[in-house]
Amino acid sequence: MDPRRGYIDGFEKEPFVTGVDNGRVSFGFRGRHQELLEHIGVEDVRWICERLQKVTDRQWHDAFHAGNYSDEIAARYVARMRQKIAEGLALR
Numbered sequence: 001m002d003p004r005r006g007y008i009d010g011f012e013k014e015p016f017v018t019g020v021d022n023g024r025v026s027f028g029f030r031g032r033h034q035e036l037l038e039h040i041g042v043e044d045v046r047w048i049c050e051r052l053q054k055v056t057d058r059q060w061h062d063a064f065h066a067g068n069y070s071d072e073i074a075a076r077y078v079a080r081m082r083q084k085i086a087e088g089l090a091l092r
Helices: 008-013 042-052 057-066 071-089
Strands: 017-021 024-027
Touching (some): 008 071
Antiparallel strands (some): 017 024
């Protein structure tokens, strides 16, 4: 099933990276189009996470505000995004 839009509790609980096998990253994402994730390597994840870490908290909050999220929910999403970015940067 597709994740529900705005389901912050699920987003906070869902793991980001579940493992690395032969240089390929496995993700906790259980939505549609799993095949798109099959060939993503450690360096790919690190590359995008290096760019995402440059997004400021203000920019994140503006994006969630544009999506009509409350400040409280947006803060939870931003915090979890920061955790996932750090996890991606830690991959070796």
